[in-house]
Amino acid sequence: xxxxxIRRIGLAALMLFGLVCITFTIANVAPSDPAALAAGPDAxxxxxxxxxxxxxxxxxxxxxxxxYVSDLAQGRFGRSVATGRDVGTDLAxxxxxxxxxxxxxxxxxxxxxxxxxxxxxxxxxxxxxHVTRIFAVSGIALPPFWFGLLLxxxxxxxxxxxxxxxxLSVVTEPPDPITGLLLLDALLxxxxxxxxxxxxxxxxxxxxxxxxxLASILRVNRSEMVEALRADYVVSARAHGVxxxxxxxxxxxxxxxxxTLAIIGLRWGWMMSSTVLVETVFDWPGIGLYAVSSAISGDxxxxxxxxxxxGVNFMIxxxxxxxLYGVLDPRLxxx
Amino acid sequence: MAxxxxxxxxxxxxxxxxxxxxxxxxxxxxxxxxxxxGLALVVLVVGLALAGPxxxxxxxxxxxxxxxxxxxxxxxxxxxxxxxxxxNDILTRVIxxxxxxxxxxxxxxxxxxxIGVPLGILAGMSSGRLRETIMxxxxxxxxxxGLVLAIAIVAALGPGIGNAMVALxxxxxxxxxxxxxAKALSIREEPYIEAARVAGASRLRILWRHVLxxxxxxxxxxxxxxxxxxxxxxxxxxxIGLGAKPPTPEWGAMIAxxxxxxxxWWWYALFPGLAIYLSVLGFNLLGDGLRDILxxxxxxx
Amino acid sequence: xxxxxxxxxxxxxxxxxxxTHHVLDGIDLRLDAGETLGVVGETGCGKSVLARSLLQLxxxxxxxxxxxxxxxxxxxxxRLEEAALRRLRxxxxxxxxxxxxxxxxxxxxxxxxxxxxxRGQDSAAGGRPRPRRAARALAAELLxxxxxxxxxxxxASHPHQLSGGMRQRVLIAMALAGEPALLVxxxxxxxxxxxxxxxxxxxxxxxxxxxxxxxxxxxxxxxVVSASCxxxxxxxxxxxxxEAPTPELIARPLHPYAQGLIAAxxxxxxxxxxxxxxxxxxxxxxxxxxxxxFHPRCPLASERxxxxxxxxxxxxxxxxxxxxxxxx
Numbered sequence: 001x002x003x004x005x006i007r008r009i010g011l012a013a014l015m016l017f018g019l020v021c022i023t024f025t026i027a028n029v030a031p032s033d034p035a036a037l038a039a040g041p042d043a044x045x046x047x048x049x050x051x052x053x054x055x056x057x058x059x060x061x062x063x064x065x066x067x068y069v070s071d072l073a074q075g076r077f078g079r080s081v082a083t084g085r086d087v088g089t090d091l092a093x094x095x096x097x098x099x100x101x102x103x104x105x106x107x108x109x110x111x112x113x114x115x116x117x118x119x120x121x122x123x124x125x126x127x128x129x130h131v132t133r134i135f136a137v138s139g140i141a142l143p144p145f146w147f148g149l150l151l152x153x154x155x156x157x158x159x160x161x162x163x164x165x166x167x168l169s170v171v172t173e174p175p176d177p178i179t180g181l182l183l184l185d186a187l188l189x190x191x192x193x194x195x196x197x198x199x200x201x202x203x204x205x206x207x208x209x210x211x212x213x214l215a216s217i218l219r220v221n222r223s224e225m226v227e228a229l230r231a232d233y234v235v236s237a238r239a240h241g242v243x244x245x246x247x248x249x250x251x252x253x254x255x256x257x258x259x260t261l262a263i264i265g266l267r268w269g270w271m272m273s274s275t276v277l278v279e280t281v282f283d284w285p286g287i288g289l290y291a292v293s294s295a296i297s298g299d300x301x302x303x304x305x306x307x308x309x310x311g312v313n314f315m316i317x318x319x320x321x322x323x324l325y326g327v328l329d330p331r332l333x334x335x
Numbered sequence: 336m337a338x339x340x341x342x343x344x345x346x347x348x349x350x351x352x353x354x355x356x357x358x359x360x361x362x363x364x365x366x367x368x369x370x371x372x373g374l375a376l377v378v379l380v381v382g383l384a385l386a387g388p389x390x391x392x393x394x395x396x397x398x399x400x401x402x403x404x405x406x407x408x409x410x411x412x413x414x415x416x417x418x419x420x421x422x423n424d425i426l427t428r429v430i431x432x433x434x435x436x437x438x439x440x441x442x443x444x445x446x447x448x449x450i451g452v453p454l455g456i457l458a459g460m461s462s463g464r465l466r467e468t469i470m471x472x473x474x475x476x477x478x479x480x481g482l483v484l485a486i487a488i489v490a491a492l493g494p495g496i497g498n499a500m501v502a503l504x505x506x507x508x509x510x511x512x513x514x515x516x517a518k519a520l521s522i523r524e525e526p527y528i529e530a531a532r533v534a535g536a537s538r539l540r541i542l543w544r545h546v547l548x549x550x551x552x553x554x555x556x557x558x559x560x561x562x563x564x565x566x567x568x569x570x571x572x573x574x575i576g577l578g579a580k581p582p583t584p585e586w587g588a589m590i591a592x593x594x595x596x597x598x599x600w601w602w603y604a605l606f607p608g609l610a611i612y613l614s615v616l617g618f619n620l621l622g623d624g625l626r627d628i629l630x631x632x633x634x635x636x
Numbered sequence: 637x638x639x640x641x642x643x644x645x646x647x648x649x650x651x652x653x654x655x656t657h658h659v660l661d662g663i664d665l666r667l668d669a670g671e672t673l674g675v676v677g678e679t680g681c682g683k684s685v686l687a688r689s690l691l692q693l694x695x696x697x698x699x700x701x702x703x704x705x706x707x708x709x710x711x712x713x714x715r716l717e718e719a720a721l722r723r724l725r726x727x728x729x730x731x732x733x734x735x736x737x738x739x740x741x742x743x744x745x746x747x748x749x750x751x752x753x754x755r756g757q758d759s760a761a762g763g764r765p766r767p768r769r770a771a772r773a774l775a776a777e778l779l780x781x782x783x784x785x786x787x788x789x790x791x792a793s794h795p796h797q798l799s800g801g802m803r804q805r806v807l808i809a810m811a812l813a814g815e816p817a818l819l820v821x822x823x824x825x826x827x828x829x830x831x832x833x834x835x836x837x838x839x840x841x842x843x844x845x846x847x848x849x850x851x852x853x854x855x856x857x858x859x860v861v862s863a864s865c866x867x868x869x870x871x872x873x874x875x876x877x878x879e880a881p882t883p884e885l886i887a888r889p890l891h892p893y894a895q896g897l898i899a900a901x902x903x904x905x906x907x908x909x910x911x912x913x914x915x916x917x918x919x920x921x922x923x924x925x926x927x928x929x930f931h932p933r934c935p936l937a938s939e940r941x942x943x944x945x946x947x948x949x950x951x952x953x954x955x956x957x958x959x960x961x962x963x964x
Contacts (some may be wrong), residue, residue, distance in 0.1 A: 016478075236740070274482060
């Protein structure tokens with residue numbers, strides 16, 4: 001098991017290196033003039049030259065790369081040309097909002113997707129199966145930004161059940177940050193009212209964010225359950241009189257969970273990346289909105305910072321999934 | 336479970352052949368409601384894309400004429416989908432948008448497959464440093480989820496539909512490398528490849544005669560799905576303002592503007608979004624249906 | 637002796653895209669309590685499907701019962717509800733499968749799988765399942781009974797850590813959990829090494845004798861069946877063509893197919909007698925040959941064989957043959 005863990009961590013480190021390489025390439029190699037990009041769209045000639053010297057862009061590429069890596073290692077993501085603020089500080093401020101949203105969305109996706117997938121597999125080719133399959137494909141096909149707008153229109157504006165956008169009402173004083181996660185902070189500070197209010201603001205964006213993830217989990221879990229339920233070991237479990245509930249919930253599900261876990265790991269990264277759409281629609285003050293507003297104004301450093309954060313999240317999720325695989329699959333442990 | 340259904344093995348030898356294969360495919364496709372729906376939607380989108388400019392009710396609105404006298408009208412007999420803020424017929428612009436979206440979707444998919452598949456097969460058939468290089472490069476691109484990577488690339492290259500396409504191709508090709516490599520690897524281990532090699536077939540011939548045809552089924556499925564996903568991605572970039580720029584009739588960009596006219600003029604955002612949804616749904620359902628046909632594993636039962 | 641199992645004119649079809657495959661075509665077999673019956677035939681003759689029919693494990697669709705009855709202690713299995721079948725599985729009829737590697741769940745410890753089987757039997761018996769600890773104790777006993785040393789260590793391990801022979805023993809131990817009256821063994825040794833095959837067969841033999849089990853042993857290998865079974869039924873393309881006491885069948889097969897099958901077995905004692913292969917191959921079950929299903933490969937085939945399906949007739953005491961031309 002130890003060797004397995006070490007190997008997986010090694011792979012994650014390799015992925016991190018790949019991430020650094022690609023962000024470096026995008027920032028310093030791909031553009032026609034990296035200094036102009038770093039200096040921002042409205043920079044004068046002298047400002048561009050200033051940026052070239054400041055960021056060491058006049059140095060040879062290998063040296064630039066080393067400097068880039070050492071900057072990242074110290075958490076230095078550069079400065080936003082639009083606001084002049086440090087990107088690292090901005091990311092620390094915006095990331096908790098995104099994290100909170102994604103955790104809620106992922107919980108929804110898993111808690112709804114898994115049971116629906118199992119249900120669908122158990123009623124394969126029945127009416128329930130057909131309905132859930134169409135539902136699942138819709139989850140992947142619906143443009144999240146459009147779906148978000150529709151929900152805003154229907155549930156927030158016309159029905160008035162939930163707030164339209166934002167993280168809290170403008171008159172509400174947010175709790176003093178402890179973790180930066182608003183719901184958690186509200187609980188820790190004992191502010192139940194703010195917790196409920198924060199939750200009502202989160203429901204719509206989390207729902208939109210979770211739908212594609214829910215759909216993928218449902219699809220993968222369904223097809224893996226169908227496969228597992230006709231596997232030889234299920235035939236023998238039936239022949240030996242194992243109770244049907246136990247066969248479905250343990251014997252088949254455990255086998256179906258392996259690929260399902262893999263898709264959950266992938267979806268965590270995709271979900272973080274689709275916050276750029278959902279947060280834009282719901283004015284959610286997270287890294288997605290930060291990336292989009294920066295990208296539109298030609299402010300490059302924040303975009304690279306967000307890319308880095310999402311990549312690291314993706315890597316960690318995949319590492320966790322790999323380690324869970326090791327826990328679930330005894331064949332990997334002894335390998 | 337091969338021993339449970341001996342009939343399959345027995346029947347394959349008896350009634351194989353081309354006619355049966357096509358009949359089986361048609362039967363499987365027709366059997367499933369969702370596959371039929373998918374096919375119908377794809378045919379509809381392709382039809383609109385081909386016939387677009389000739390069937391639209393207001394051809395002048397294609398390029399973005401200004402007709403403020405009839406701006407922001409609700410759906411009516413004259414304007415089924417209503418009109419937008421400069422008085423253009425939304426139905427017209429949605430229909431014309433189909434051509435752009437489809438071309439862009441197919442283009443991205445073809446370019447990505449064109450880069451990814453040869454590289455993947457090459458990696459799968461070779462070994463040592465070449466394989467390592469290709470696969471590490473692929474992993475590098477796969478270390479950031481697609482949409483964020485695409486935004487970063489567009490931010491570096493500058494917004495616009497051309498750069499958005501370039502960015503999406505760069506994001507998309509590694510998936511094809513992975514698929515083709517896995518396929519080539521698994522086929523390489525098959526006894527008949529061994530036999531062909533022993534018989535003295537050249538590497539190129541093995542690639543052409545054995546590896547490519549055998550990788551085709553999952554590739555076709557992935558291509559169908561990816562056209563849909565690429566349409567969605569282009570619309571997404573258009574929506575956040577990094578893709579096509581108005582007045583280009585691009586669905587995502589249309590919704591971006593329409594967003595400013597919510598909630599009062601809701602039809603403006605509704606119909607372009609519906610067009611995206613139905614096209615992506617169509618290609619996904621078709622992909623699912625094709626998988627049922629092409630993947631022999633799903634024939635059982 | 638009381639009749640334990642009676643299969644009467646059992647017909648089973650598989651409905652697929654290509655049409656209906658007539659997999660089992662009028663099977664008649666009887667098995668008394670404590671009796672041992674071997675079923676032999678080539679791959680694809682329907683013997684595994686027959687074995688699974690006894691527990692109703694064939695996936696349906698595509699499987700469809702056309703006609704007939706499978707009576708266990710007088711009760712027709714084909715008419716039972718799923719819940720009633722469940723009470724039968726493992727408790728009345730237990731099954732051992734071909735490839736022990738795929739019939740054990742790769743992700744669950746041996747203990748979990750055995751406990752689940754034992755507790756499943758408890759609830760099928762109508763009681764509350766015994767606690768896991770008690771189930772585990774019984775599992776250890778069963779593992780000892782099938783000759784596996786260190787049962788505790790074995791229970792804690794996972795299937796991939798065991799050898800093929802050990803896995804098959806574990807599956808046999810699981811089959812014993814419900815104290816069945818009939819053990820159905822479907823090619824139990826095919827996936828094993830030759831040396832292990834003999835051990836597993838000896839184990840099954842011993843268990844059958846010690847516990848007074850009835851045994852239905854299914855194999856493509858006449859040698860395997862002849863060592864363990866008092867009687868043999870020879871199957872061809874979904875029909876039983878000959879049934880006889882084992883020594884008599886081997887000494888003097890009456891059906892042309894049985895003759896060919898025996899001639900095809902190499903004799904280690906007489907290497908000069910070359911085994912003879914049979915011409916042709918198994919027929920399509922989608923469009924089975926008319927009349928006698930063996931007639932296209934049969935050296936004795938006549939016009940009558942092409943037209944009329946031969947019924948199985950008793951030619952000698954305890955021996956019956958489905959052939960127009962067979963004589964005692």
